[in-house]
Amino acid sequence: MPTYRILDQAGRIVDHARETPDTTTTPELLKMYKDMLTVSLLDLIMFDAQRQGRISFYMVSAGEEGIAVGSASSLSPHDPIFAQYRETGIFQYRGFTPEDFMAQLFATRSDPGKGRNMPVHYGSRKYNIHTISSPLATQIPQASGAAYAVKMQNARDPTGEQRVVACYFGEGSASEGDFHAALNVAATRACPVVFLCRNNGFAISTPTLEQYRGDGIASRGVGYGIDTIRVDGNDVLAVREVTRQARELALEDGGKPVLIEAMSYRVSHHSTSDDSFAYRAKVEVEDWKRRDNPITRLRKYLESHDLWDEAKEKELRSETRKSILDAYRQAEKEKKHALRSMMEDVYETVTEEQAEQMERMRDTVERYPGEYDVSGFEEGLEGMRPSAR
Amino acid sequence: MLRKVQRCYGSLEYLSSARRGYASHPPKARLNIPTDYASTPLLHHSAKSALANKELSEEARNGTTSRINLFQAVNVALAHALRSDQRVLLFGEDVAFGGVFRCSMNLATEFGDDRVFNTPLSEQGIVGFAIGAAMEGMRPVAEVQFADYVFPAFDQIVNEAAKCRYRAGHNADSMNCGGLVIRMPAGGVGHGGLYHTQSPESLFTHVPGMRVVVPRSPVQAKGLLLAAIASNDPVIFLEPKILYRAAVEHVPAEPYTLPLSTAEVLKEGNDVTIVSYGTPLYTCQSALAAAEKDFKCSVELIDLRTVYPWDRQAVMASVNKTGRCIVVHESMVNAGVGAEVAATVQEGCFLRLEAPVQRVGGWSTHTGLAYEKFNIPDVVRVYDSIRNALEY
Numbered sequence: 001m002p003t004y005r006i007l008d009q010a011g012r013i014v015d016h017a018r019e020t021p022d023t024t025t026t027p028e029l030l031k032m033y034k035d036m037l038t039v040s041l042l043d044l045i046m047f048d049a050q051r052q053g054r055i056s057f058y059m060v061s062a063g064e065e066g067i068a069v070g071s072a073s074s075l076s077p078h079d080p081i082f083a084q085y086r087e088t089g090i091f092q093y094r095g096f097t098p099e100d101f102m103a104q105l106f107a108t109r110s111d112p113g114k115g116r117n118m119p120v121h122y123g124s125r126k127y128n129i130h131t132i133s134s135p136l137a138t139q140i141p142q143a144s145g146a147a148y149a150v151k152m153q154n155a156r157d158p159t160g161e162q163r164v165v166a167c168y169f170g171e172g173s174a175s176e177g178d179f180h181a182a183l184n185v186a187a188t189r190a191c192p193v194v195f196l197c198r199n200n201g202f203a204i205s206t207p208t209l210e211q212y213r214g215d216g217i218a219s220r221g222v223g224y225g226i227d228t229i230r231v232d233g234n235d236v237l238a239v240r241e242v243t244r245q246a247r248e249l250a251l252e253d254g255g256k257p258v259l260i261e262a263m264s265y266r267v268s269h270h271s272t273s274d275d276s277f278a279y280r281a282k283v284e285v286e287d288w289k290r291r292d293n294p295i296t297r298l299r300k301y302l303e304s305h306d307l308w309d310e311a312k313e314k315e316l317r318s319e320t321r322k323s324i325l326d327a328y329r330q331a332e333k334e335k336k337h338a339l340r341s342m343m344e345d346v347y348e349t350v351t352e353e354q355a356e357q358m359e360r361m362r363d364t365v366e367r368y369p370g371e372y373d374v375s376g377f378e379e380g381l382e383g384m385r386p387s388a389r
Numbered sequence: 390m391l392r393k394v395q396r397c398y399g400s401l402e403y404l405s406s407a408r409r410g411y412a413s414h415p416p417k418a419r420l421n422i423p424t425d426y427a428s429t430p431l432l433h434h435s436a437k438s439a440l441a442n443k444e445l446s447e448e449a450r451n452g453t454t455s456r457i458n459l460f461q462a463v464n465v466a467l468a469h470a471l472r473s474d475q476r477v478l479l480f481g482e483d484v485a486f487g488g489v490f491r492c493s494m495n496l497a498t499e500f501g502d503d504r505v506f507n508t509p510l511s512e513q514g515i516v517g518f519a520i521g522a523a524m525e526g527m528r529p530v531a532e533v534q535f536a537d538y539v540f541p542a543f544d545q546i547v548n549e550a551a552k553c554r555y556r557a558g559h560n561a562d563s564m565n566c567g568g569l570v571i572r573m574p575a576g577g578v579g580h581g582g583l584y585h586t587q588s589p590e591s592l593f594t595h596v597p598g599m600r601v602v603v604p605r606s607p608v609q610a611k612g613l614l615l616a617a618i619a620s621n622d623p624v625i626f627l628e629p630k631i632l633y634r635a636a637v638e639h640v641p642a643e644p645y646t647l648p649l650s651t652a653e654v655l656k657e658g659n660d661v662t663i664v665s666y667g668t669p670l671y672t673c674q675s676a677l678a679a680a681e682k683d684f685k686c687s688v689e690l691i692d693l694r695t696v697y698p699w700d701r702q703a704v705m706a707s708v709n710k711t712g713r714c715i716v717v718h719e720s721m722v723n724a725g726v727g728a729e730v731a732a733t734v735q736e737g738c739f740l741r742l743e744a745p746v747q748r749v750g751g752w753s754t755h756t757g758l759a760y761e762k763f764n765i766p767d768v769v770r771v772y773d774s775i776r777n778a779l780e781y
Contacts, residue, residue: 114558130524131560141520141521145521177511348620352698
């Protein structure tokens with residue numbers, strides 16, 4: 001399947017039918033550029049923070065910032081999103097501040113996830129992004145079901161905003177049974193969902209040659225009866241345009257699924273727990289970094305239209321770095337949620353068994369005070385009492 | 390395809406077998422005779438007794454009853470849920486034509502294909518789809534055709550449904566999947582073999598975040614299913630399929646809910662407590678009736694109803710009174726619900742126990758076709774364990 005592209009690697013327009021940089025799109029182009037750059041700076045700082053032992057884990061988006069930011073720019077802020085974990089750009093695009101990222105990464109008392117999830121497992125009710133979970137591909141059939149719910153809500157309120165659901169996953173996840181289940185049920189139930197596969201060439205150490213032998217992920221969409229397109233994931237304008245049209249298509253005829261395969265390359269290690277040079281040549285990675293990158297590609301385009309220059313670049317970089325580092329330093333000092341958060345929210349209310357166990361835990365800590373440090377948690381030992389609510 | 394055909398065929402077979410007394414009892418049997426559902430005190434044989442239930446709402450108690458079986462009670466509950474809340478959806482394999490056990494009869498006709506529909510044959514897809522719909526505000530009731538086929542959805546249940554509220558934290562207010570109910574027919578039916586017999590409830594009782602419910606009768610099925618649908622926690626609802634047609638009783642006609650995580654004392658007694666749930670309660674009732682006559686004892690019978698989070702206090706209170714405890718369930722003894730109950734009773738009633746807590750369950754093997762009568766707890770095994778408890 002061919003790969004759709006608007007910008008070439010030098011930032012020149014190749015699809016002239018789409019060349020419409022006017023004043024209305026300029027702020028949007030600059031936002032996308034700024035958001036991609038912010039994510040890459042956040043990644044650099046937090047990858048190092050993990051290396052220094054400040055946070056337990058991290059995953060960067062290097063090379064794939066364009067997929068998250070470009071696609072998010074074509075969604076309504078009210079479209080629910082299900083993500084995998086390498087889509088930090090979505091959170092950035094929808095409004096996450098450095099403080100929001102740090103609260104989750106450091107599991108502070110400001111973390112809406114109450115310090116329960118590993119770093120990078122962000123979630124936001126405010127921005128309609130469901131909390132990320134580690135099991136791969138589980139979010140894909142959930143996105144189909146969510147899209148069915150949205151379809152019914154669209155139908156009940158035909159004059160209100162018609163929404164779709166967006167769902168992100170990697171090409172490795174597409175080997176899971178849940179991918180198959182999800183696309184099939186989305187097609188049979190005609191769910192308005194945009195599936196967006198980030199094909200970055202690797203699932204941890206496994207190259208795509210060991211992941212599949214067909215024509216990538218896109219070729220499978222056709223088999224499920226799903227409209228499908230493959231796009232250059234390093235071309236943020238192409239990702240934006242394709243997602244815009246996919247969203248429109250997904251709302252046609254009352255709703256239907258669309259599959260987008262965004263081709264890219266995972267420039268980074270899989271995570272902070274991975275040294276990717278154990279299974280791929282450093283020279284290959286360096287070559288990708290130098291040859292193609294969604295951020296530099298858009299920068300070249302912006303510069304060629306006199307929308308960006310070196311001075312602006314310098315200023316943005318230093319401002320962004322500063323705001324990230326300020327939030328980082330602040331988060332390091334924050335306390336964590338009260339210890340009762342360990343037991344709460346398993347059920348809507350704490351069970352009789354849980355209340356008894358919390359009491360037992362508190363009793364143990366009380367009797368062995370030197371063995372536990374509760375000072376970093378709000379309310380200290382008292383935080384292990386059931387809340388008053 | 391093969392599996393599908395087998396499922397439909399299987400379900401039709403079950404229906405006739407219940408009436409026929411398929412593989413009937415030995416001629417000299419005194420204890421191991423089939424349950425007489427027409428006379429068991431566990432079912433309401435009159436409207437008066439059905440409406441006397443203090444757990445019912447006032448409207449239900451002042452209403453009328455209809456005499457229906459368990460699949461009809463499930464159907465009535467589903468119809469009420471669909472009628473009263475437009476967020477309720479019903480789907481699964483072969484649900485639209487009425488379901489292979491007739492639980493969804495006429496619901497697609499009444500509520501439309503948008504709300505009652507077939508899914509592709511994929512359990513992980515059904516449950517994942519249901520979780521997602523619940524996360525966007527629906528109250529989906531997903532059906533897994535047999536509990537034996539829930540395992541492809543195990544990941545979605547254990548890692549996703551159960552942890553959804555917890556991992557969302559503050560975001561959970563509107564991003565949990567508490568509206569979710571997963572219904573599945575479970576338990577022995579006489580000839581279900583390996584994959585139409587299983588009772589996998591204990592696998593879910595090891596999963597904080599899920600509520601696991603097993604009704605024993607049509608009245609219970611209606612009230613507990615409506616409570617499960619109303620609950621803001623995800624619920625696994627196991628329907629004893631042998632009771633779908635066999636258990637018939639007067640069921641209050643008005644909608645009502647029965648409390649989750651609350652056990653019910655079905656019969657009071659002073660010498661032995663029997664804790665069970667689902668179909669084996671009928672076996673226990675027959676066994677205790679014989680034992681009370683033969684041993685001049687009095688047995689207390691408790692229906693857990695919700696096997697997790699379960700009513701620990703009710704069970705411990707009973708055993709602290711009787712001093713003896715027997716737990717009975719169809720599924721295997723190893724790491725079964727009985728293990729949890731026995732350990733809790735041992736902790737909570739240690740000074741009062743006069744005999745070891747006994748577990749009467751399926752043996753630690755698979756549910757081989759020809760061996761069902763020797764595997765699933767029968768009247769003799771429960772009777773014998775009452776004797777053991779008294780003579781210890």
